[in-house]
Amino acid sequence: MLQHDKPHAVVIGSGFGGLASAIRLGARGYRVTVLDKLDKPGGRAYVHQQDGFTFDAGPTVITAPFLLEDLWSLCGKKMQDHVDMRPVTPFYRIRFDDGEVFDYTGDPASMREQVARFSPEDVEGYERFVRSSEDIFKVGFEQLAHVPFGSWTSMARIVPDMIKLESYRTVYGLVSKHVKNENIRQVLSFHPLLVGGNPFSTTSIYTLIAFLERKWGVHFPIGGTGAVVRGLVDLIEGQGNRVVCNQEVRKILVENRKAVGVELSTGERIAADVVVSNADSAWTYRYLIDPEHRPTWSDAKIESRRYSMSLFVWYFGTKRKYPDVAHHTILLGPRYKGLLDDIFDRHVLADDFSLYLHRPTATDPALAPEGCDAFYVLSPVPNLSSGTDWEVEKERYRRSVEDYLSSSVLPGLADEVVTSRLLTPQIFQDRLASFRGAAFGMEPTLRQSAYFRPHNKSEDIERLYIVGAGTHPGAGMPGVLSSARVLDTVVPDAESLR
Numbered sequence: 466m467l468q469h470d471k472p473h474a475v476v477i478g479s480g481f482g483g484l485a486s487a488i489r490l491g492a493r494g495y496r497v498t499v500l501d502k503l504d505k506p507g508g509r510a511y512v513h514q515q516d517g518f519t520f521d522a523g524p525t526v527i528t529a530p531f532l533l534e535d536l537w538s539l540c541g542k543k544m545q546d547h548v549d550m551r552p553v554t555p556f557y558r559i560r561f562d563d564g565e566v567f568d569y570t571g572d573p574a575s576m577r578e579q580v581a582r583f584s585p586e587d588v589e590g591y592e593r594f595v596r597s598s599e600d601i602f603k604v605g606f607e608q609l610a611h612v613p614f615g616s617w618t619s620m621a622r623i624v625p626d627m628i629k630l631e632s633y634r635t636v637y638g639l640v641s642k643h644v645k646n647e648n649i650r651q652v653l654s655f656h657p658l659l660v661g662g663n664p665f666s667t668t669s670i671y672t673l674i675a676f677l678e679r680k681w682g683v684h685f686p687i688g689g690t691g692a693v694v695r696g697l698v699d700l701i702e703g704q705g706n707r708v709v710c711n712q713e714v715r716k717i718l719v720e721n722r723k724a725v726g727v728e729l730s731t732g733e734r735i736a737a738d739v740v741v742s743n744a745d746s747a748w749t750y751r752y753l754i755d756p757e758h759r760p761t762w763s764d765a766k767i768e769s770r771r772y773s774m775s776l777f778v779w780y781f782g783t784k785r786k787y788p789d790v791a792h793h794t795i796l797l798g799p800r801y802k803g804l805l806d807d808i809f810d811r812h813v814l815a816d817d818f819s820l821y822l823h824r825p826t827a828t829d830p831a832l833a834p835e836g837c838d839a840f841y842v843l844s845p846v847p848n849l850s851s852g853t854d855w856e857v858e859k860e861r862y863r864r865s866v867e868d869y870l871s872s873s874v875l876p877g878l879a880d881e882v883v884t885s886r887l888l889t890p891q892i893f894q895d896r897l898a899s900f901r902g903a904a905f906g907m908e909p910t911l912r913q914s915a916y917f918r919p920h921n922k923s924e925d926i927e928r929l930y931i932v933g934a935g936t937h938p939g940a941g942m943p944g945v946l947s948s949a950r951v952l953d954t955v956v957p958d959a960e961s962l963r
Contacts, residue, residue, distance in 0.1 A: 471496040472962040475727055475737040477714045477753075480508025481524070481942060482933035483743030484697040484708075485536055485949035490739070491704035492539040494959030498735065499701065500727070502713035502898075506698050508743065509897060509904075512691035516884040517834040518782040520841060521690040524942050525823045526659065526793065528674075529681050532946040533693065540700045547696045549687040551828055556683040558791035559652055560874065562799045567652050568791075571679045584646035594643040594653060595676065601632075602673040602680070632670050632911060636662070637802075639669035651801055658845055660940040661773030661905020663809040665802060668911040677943065685792065685828045717742070717749070717929065719758040724929040738962050739928050741952070746919040746935030747772070747900035747907065754926070761924040771910060772903035773940070774808045775848040775890035779863050780841045783881040787838055790874055792827040796820040809908070812851040814858065818844045820866065822874065837883070840875075842866055848890055849902040855889040863887060906935030914939070921948060922955040930956060 474490045476483045479501040487497045505511060509523035527533075530550055537544040544550070555568040567579050573595075580591045634642070640653045656674040657667040686692045698708050713730040717740055724740040742749040747770065750762040798804060798819040807813040821843040826833045833839040844866060847853065871878040890902030899906075907913045918937050923929035932948040934940035 470963070472738040472959045473498070473736065474739040474741060474956075475500065475735055476741045476743060477717075477727065477749075478508050478743030478933070479503075479506035479694075479698075479708055479710070480743050480933060480945070481510060481694075481697075482945040482949055483508065483741070484694065484701065485532075485946050486741045486743065486930075486932050486952055487701045487706060487708070488536045488539055488697065488704070489949055489952055490741070490956065490959075491701060491706050493953070493956075495739065497701065497704070497706040498737075499706075499708040500712040500714055500729075500735075501708070501710050502730075503896075504710050506708050506710060507691060507694040510690050510694050512689065512694070513780065513886060515780075515886060516782065518837070518839045518884055519689055519691070519825075519832040520780040520839060520886070521823075521825065522778075522780075522888065524690055525685070525825065525841075527684040527686065527690070527693070527942055528678055529943040529946075530684055531681070532943060532950070535950075536697065536700060536946075540703060542700070544696070547699070548692055550684045551687060553683045553685050553792045553828060555791060555793075556678055557793045557795050559655075559795045559797065561648060561651075561797050564873075565648070567648070569652060571682055573679075580644075580649055583648050584644070587644040587646050587649050590643040590645070591649065591653070594640060594672075595679070597639065597643070598672045598676040601670055602676040632668050634669040635665055636667050636669050636671055637664040639672055640664075647801075651797060655795065655797075657909065658774075660909060660944065661903070661934070662909040663774075663805050665805055666809065667909050668914060670911075670914070671909060674941070683793070685825065687829050687831075689825060689829065689832055714744075714753060716755070717753045717926075719754065719926055719929075722758070722925065723927040724923075737928075739930070739956060741930045741932060741956075743933045745897075745899050745903075745906055746931050746933070747903075748898045749931065749935075750919070751900060752898075759925050762919065767900070771908040771913060772848050772850070772901050773905035773908045774845045775893055775899075775902045776888065776904045777844045777846045777859075777862060777866075777890070778841055778888040779866060780839075780886045780888070781882050782833055782884040783838045783840070783875075783878070784836070784883045785838070785881050786826070786836065787824070787875055790822070790824050790827065790838075792824055794822040794824070794874065796822060796869070796873060808845055808847050812847040814846060814851055814853050814862075816865070818846075818866070818869070820844050820869070822870070842870065846890060848904075849894060853890070855891040859887055859889050905940040906933070909939050921951040 474495040476499040511522040513520040557569040559567040654664040716728040718726045726736040807815040893899040894902040
């Protein structure tokens with residue numbers, strides 16, 4: 466059958482959610498066009514090439530790789546023939562402000578030893594936490610991550626399980642039930658920050674991440690995360706479909722409560738039988754759809770939601786190597802709860818910080834010139850609700866981060882940097898269309914999860930679907946890829962639209 470005889474699906478945004486959606490729709494018989502306003506695909510997984518260094522702009526931790534393998538399988542291929550995925554260990558090297566280090570791995574014996582070094586009396590509690598994380602994983606991920614939650618009854622059915630699993634507790638609250646040592650509590654509770662959540666307010670369902678990592682490991686592809694993006698684009702093009710860049714969608718067109726296409730910033734209109742938005746869900750409703758078409762997501766409701774923190778990211782390359790630095794390092798600052806209160810509740814840019822340091826050249830030296838290292842360092846910061854003028858603050862903040870790294874894990878850093886670039890909350894909003902510059906969409910609190918997040922199938926507009934961090938099941942690569950998997954359930958078969 467000719468491509469033009471197939472129903473047309475337009476996907477807005479070429480992040481992981483958009484690319485995965487395009488592959489799944491293509492496998493189900495749709496003709497698919499992916500549109501992205503940037504000059505290259507990837508969305509938040511954009512790749513910067515600068516002075517011989519390769520910097521992955523966004524996600525750097527790949528877990529649950531089977532979700533990617535599924536996409537290659539849908540196209541009759543094997544991911545390992547196209548992407549060289551390497552396990553990373555330790556998963557994270559966690560450094561406390563006093564210089565003590567905890568190597569977080571997937572090895573049960575090693576983890577028991579690490580816990581015992583800090584608090585022998587907490588080893589048994591740690592084991593209980595792991596069992597709890599596994600129980601939550603079996604329900605929250607295996608059973609519910611691909612469920613659409615389009616009705617309140619679908620939510621009501623899982624309430625007994627959620628109560629049994631203590632989802633009313635926060636992540637930090639559940640961890641604290643099992644272990645007493647504050648350092649170990651921080652080690653076991655930081656994971657929500659990887660998906661935009663505050664450990665002190667995010668539902669304990671997110672402790673499933675701990676078991677998810679143990680089950681499948683933490684991985685990094687040779688060539689960087691961009692190698693996965695390129696592989697996904699190749700799959701889409703191999704299906705006879707297209708990824709078109711430098712095409713900004715200005716409006717989703719709606720007629721008779723049905724999405725019928727999109728309008729570009731140039732004024733061009735592209736007709737579609739199905740529209741999928743991989744743009745931030747709040748941004749999609751607030752700026753791409755006229756208010757009269759979205760009574761469920763009024764301006765007032767969008768404004769009233771709680772949004773995740775943002776990120777300050779400094780990408781830099783050094784003219785020397787730092788071989789003692791792990792691939793993933795988490796540097797915890799002097800405050801834990803106080804800092805998170807500043808970021809999430811008070812919306813204050815604090816003088817102190819906790820950092821995630823990514824050294825991809827630990828796994829793939831080719832991402833930097835010979836004898837050099839590539840890095841990015843990420844600091845969780847308030848979203849734009851803070852009122853921070855990042856044009857004024859960005860260099861001061863970068864220097865503070867540089868000074869901290871110089872005094873801790875990267876001695877002499879200021880004299881070694883040979884290339885540099887920044888990503889601020891303002892750029893998250895202006896370049897990446899993130900509402901309030903929130904890096905992960907709506908904050909994953911209990912009241913903003915599952916049925917209470919923007920639905921994968923639009924509540925008000927037929928043939929409009931939402932994927933990515935701002936919808937169910939949430940942020941993080943497994944969540945985003947699972948949101949595309951939900952489309953298999955809610956998008957009609959292409960045959961029915963012919």
